[in-house]
Amino acid sequence: MSSPHESAAFPEPRWRRLPEERPQQIIDAALAEFGDRGLAGTRLEDIAKRAGLSKGTIYLYFPNKEELFREVVRRNVVSQLEENERRLGEQAVSATEALTDYMRRYWTFIRSSKFAPLFRLIHAEIHNFPDLARFYAEEVVARGQRLIAGIITRGIETGEFRDVDPFVAARMLAAPFVMHGLWCTHRECFTSVAKKTDEQVLDELMQFYLHAIQPCTCNSRSKSVSTQ
Amino acid sequence: MSSPHESAAFPEPRWRRLPEERPQQIIDAALAEFGDRGLAGTRLEDIAKRAGLSKGTIYLYFPNKEELFREVVRRNVVSQLEENERRLGEQAVSATEALTDYMRRYWTFIRSSKFAPLFRLIHAEIHNFPDLARFYAEEVVARGQRLIAGIITRGIETGEFRDVDPFVAARMLAAPFVMHGLWCTHRECFTSVAKKTDEQVLDELMQFYLHAIQPCTCNSRSKSVSTQ
DNA sequence: ATTATGTTACTGACGGGTCAGTAACATGTT
DNA sequence: AACATGTTACTGACCCGTCAGTAACATAAT
Numbered sequence A, B: 001m002s003s004p005h006e007s008a009a010f011p012e013p014r015w016r017r018l019p020e021e022r023p024q025q026i027i028d029a030a031l032a033e034f035g036d037r038g039l040a041g042t043r044l045e046d047i048a049k050r051a052g053l054s055k056g057t058i059y060l061y062f063p064n065k066e067e068l069f070r071e072v073v074r075r076n077v078v079s080q081l082e083e084n085e086r087r088l089g090e091q092a093v094s095a096t097e098a099l100t101d102y103m104r105r106y107w108t109f110i111r112s113s114k115f116a117p118l119f120r121l122i123h124a125e126i127h128n129f130p131d132l133a134r135f136y137a138e139e140v141v142a143r144g145q146r147l148i149a150g151i152i153t154r155g156i157e158t159g160e161f162r163d164v165d166p167f168v169a170a171r172m173l174a175a176p177f178v179m180h181g182l183w184c185t186h187r188e189c190f191t192s193v194a195k196k197t198d199e200q201v202l203d204e205l206m207q208f209y210l211h212a213i214q215p216c217t218c219n220s221r222s223k224s225v226s227t228q
Numbered sequence C: 001a002t003t004a005t006g007t008t009a010c011t012g013a014c015g016g017g018t019c020a021g022t023a024a025c026a027t028g029t030t
Numbered sequence D: 001a002a003c004a005t006g007t008t009a010c011t012g013a014c015c016c017g018t019c020a021g022t023a024a025c026a027t028a029a030t
Helices: A022-041 A044-051 A055-061 A065-085 A095-110 A115-124 A130-158 A166-184 A198-213 B022-041 B044-051 B055-061 B065-085 B095-110 B115-124 B130-158 B166-184 B198-213
Strands: none
Touching: A022 A044, A022 A055, A022 A065, A022 A115, A022 B022, A044 A055, A065 A095, A065 A115, A065 A130, A095 A130, A095 A166, A095 A198, A115 A130, A115 A166, A115 B115, A130 A166, A166 A198, A166 B166, A166 B198, A198 B166, A198 B198, B022 B044, B022 B055, B022 B065, B022 B115, B044 B055, B065 B095, B065 B115, B065 B130, B095 B130, B095 B166, B095 B198, B115 B130, B115 B166, B130 B166, B166 B198
């Protein structure tokens, strides 16, 4: 009644002005669409629809489709970076603890809804956008592996791990995590992980990997392979 | 320069009729193009050009682009299958030998020019062609992992390998191989394998994996196993 | 607190280029 | 000659990017 805006007649405006939020909305929608259909297969109208906008609005914030694609990759890679290097300070704990902790966070990221689309995108368009690919490979992959290698080096020094090349070991950690992440996003296809929960898969990954880098488990009791 | 003055002798036909070879030529060219640019991003004219044909010819052998795509995947998946299960009979050798032999052949296949494009294709279009994806996942991935699991099971029985879930171990083998295959196809990006040859990478993979499934290497080799 | 005026955010129809698919024509083969 | 195989030129649908127009919001004036 007392409201100057007529509540009965026009309660819902057809659209709202949200210039601050638009870029992120568009990027999120674009990641989803690009991830499903690829760069060439995605229509800007579909991105707009998913973001609840019209196509023209996208061009208010991004010069063209390709530049939007670049921003989608860059923004998400950067956010992955930040996520990756959060909580890096606790060097007090044992290398094993640091490693299992890292694996847990790594797995959480890989199983997040953003990883698989991003991975597909980068690998699908790696030829057409070598600069993006290089950025990703250097700033995320290599950087992450240096991080892991650091933990492993410490573990070797303390005698927790056997004497392996830390960078080889880092790749041997990342590879199964990534592949299992991809498989788990298509459980309906990949029967080998179909009946397993994310937690189970993580446990298997961790157990197997820890055994691979531990010097020897003869003396300790390691009968923890549980089969239902 | 194309003045056909020497018309009588051999006019050098502008093209030849090779109906037997065309399908495979087209499929090979299509795999390469699709692998680079994706399904939507590939022009049929580019496939034709790569195959040394004109676009219309493709339509003599395939009804449309999508069906060509399906055939590309199917044909190559089947050939991968055949490759995969060749030389499977030698059950006389030790499980370790069988496994290292398998890993060598697996790596050769993964490093062949056909694997990476096929992998990218399947993972890029997995949503749009669920039947193909399922076919691939079941007939190639699962089947291959059953094969590995069989070898590992035998190795566990003979005491060569520690007591792991053979299917977990199979996944833990396949995952690093596939990921390293992808990385190695983009050595210019992925610096962690940039300076390594394929043979080096394979050695690292094999050594690391064998250590992961061997029971213990504390007391040298010739560890007596009381099975009888 | 209503109206007038101005500004910003957004819309959606359209032009133009691209490309899958086709039809008309050409050449090799038998 | 008659057919099979291949090429070239063309069509029409589709989609990117543009822009004239409109809705939401802001501020000033009455």
